[in-house]
Amino acid sequence: MMLRARDLRVVRRAPGRGEVAALCGVSVSVAAGELVAVLGAPGSGKTTLLEALAGLVAPEAGEVALGKDGSHLCWGAGEAPPASARRRIGFLFQEPERQLFGATAAEDVGWGLGSAGGDLARNALARAGLAPDLWEAPLASLSRGERRRVALAGVLVREPRVLLLDEPAVGLDPAGQALLWQEVDRYRTQRGAAVVVATHRPDEVLARAARVLCLDAGRFAFQGAPDELLPAARRDPSLAGLLPARWRLRLALAAAPDEAPGGPSWARAALAWLDSGPDHSPPSSAANRS
């Protein structure tokens, strides 16, 4: 399923601060099976963008469309998405605690799924990597990373066609992160889900992203393919703080080798080392691409 948003404008009101444009003129297009990564400093509008795409906040202007050609289900300024659109959208919130309400993991994930709910829930929890002895344990006794696995299972078990993930790997251990991306990739490639990921850890998404959007104060600071991001940061240094560590090291070494702590000799050797590395351009690998 395809997701398309055009010229979104979202205004937030806060006491004493009046109106602040949380999003301004942002457009996004995600084809079936694609992943789009959203980067930006805290407060730049990443979560607001996901909320607008999900219909959780109504835009002041612009529209969101969902469908095979991106136009079957449509909603615009001040409107809520139709129920048939809402059912197709899965949202993994920044704080997994916000979306859990069952007494146990199995109850939470199986809620509303009818008589098959138990089996579907157990299957989804297994795929999300939650240990079976925790499926019937009180949710309150689970750690943050374990609760995040429950939240992921609860979203995927409903087979959404659009998947919105807000910093999904925060709180997950390496095994949990690997499972998360395995499940997201399976969903995307096999079911044709359109995926949008907001993250502060570019390494985890650049290899799988069709496009990258960088937000700054609710506006685009960059949009393009992952391998266009490093060249863009050379022209616009304000993007540097969003890049993977390896790229920032490269930018610094190229910009000011003579000022490197410990002298310039290692800086030149380090730049050569980075250039000779297997992934000297974007941190991507062919194996990760679908």
Add this chain to the structure above:
Amino acid sequence: MVSLAAEAVELRLGGSVVLDRVSVRVCPGEVLAVVGPNGSGKSTLLLVLKGVLAADRGAVLLGDEVLQGPDPSVGLVLASPEDQGVSPLVEDDVAFGPENLGLPPVKVQARVDRVLRELGLEHLRDTPVHTLSGGQAQKVALASVLAMGARFLLLDEATAMLSPGERDGFLDRVRALAGEGVGVVLVTHDPEELLWAHRVVGLERGKVAYDGPVGAFFAWEGCPWPVPDYEALRRDLAEAGVAVPPWPETSAWVRGAAAG
């Protein structure tokens, strides 16, 4: 030298053993990273070191004293920043801690101004806490604890919602505080953060499975991560006879030079 130490701490929660004879010590001036799978006891260990969870057996020692409850010289930043705010506005929230230490208003204001500046939060000074984004709330939580001037800092995935550049800036600040004698415990799932640490403790199922230097941790069989790029670069260039400064000496320069 006053250190903060868990000594043979045992803790059961809901019938299961969460910490199993855990002994961990952090010294003044030291950054200790604590890593481990989900549910291995990392966050619980921090709550025990802060004194908000009492051990069933064993003890937490602050210097020679057995910790009997939360101590103001130990600051804790929780993984969920929303759990940490106490005042409606950012500035008041950051001032709450130092005010409760009984500092005079002039000193409170000076501390608040300094930490807001250090964390790039000055423009959010009058912002209602409930309107902050997740990452902004995390920065306010960090500012609130830094303003306390604690001797020990316990950080539970405290940079997870910061951008990469902000994360580096904050960890540079943490390392500088360690240089001034603060002891830091850093719980993380991010292998790059280990580059700011002096030592690593790896927990598995509530037990200490590794306690040693950072470099050796990446060679340890239980390490779940590949070697971070900078560490790999350092090793390769060292073999070629080129000395590369440790990451904490390089980080601030990289931030400045990369951002033009």
